[in-house]
Amino acid sequence: MFEPLMAHLQVPRQGGGRARTRPDRVRGDKAYSSRAIHTHLRRRKIQAVIPEPADQARHRRRNVIERSFNQLKQWRGIATRYDKLATVYRAAILIHDVITWTDAMSDTP
Numbered sequence: 001m002f003e004p005l006m007a008h009l010q011v012p013r014q015g016g017g018r019a020r021t022r023p024d025r026v027r028g029d030k031a032y033s034s035r036a037i038h039t040h041l042r043r044r045k046i047q048a049v050i051p052e053p054a055d056q057a058r059h060r061r062r063n064v065i066e067r068s069f070n071q072l073k074q075w076r077g078i079a080t081r082y083d084k085l086a087t088v089y090r091a092a093i094l095i096h097d098v099i100t101w102t103d104a105m106s107d108t109p
Contacts, residue, residue: 002037006044025049072096 006026010019025047028037033050041048073079075096083089 002032003040006040022046071100 009023010021011023012019022044023046026041027049030051030053033052033056037050038048072093075092077083078089078092078096081089083092
């Protein structure tokens with residue numbers, strides 16, 4: 001429904017002339033916060049001013065947390081918790097975090 005509406009959209013020019021078919025930005029309510037709409041606007045280089053529903057933010061946060069745990073569990077010693085002392089286990093987690101952070105910093109230009 002959104003794409004046909006955008007296809008018929010015309011923004012009048014201030015100085016006269018033919019109307020533009022691509023606005024600078026589009027404002028909408030939370031109902032228009034779908035991934036398809038954001039992708040369509042990004043493809044047409046239109047800035048979206050659409051608030052994000054709280055449940056979408058929660059799902060994204062949960063996804064990030066689950067991915068970080070899965071990355072942490074790639075180390076077998078951490079996943080199975082071979083260490084008996086909590087300090088040794090925590091040190092392994094910190095070493096893993098430092099290695100992951102330095103790898104991420106070296107990948108960025």
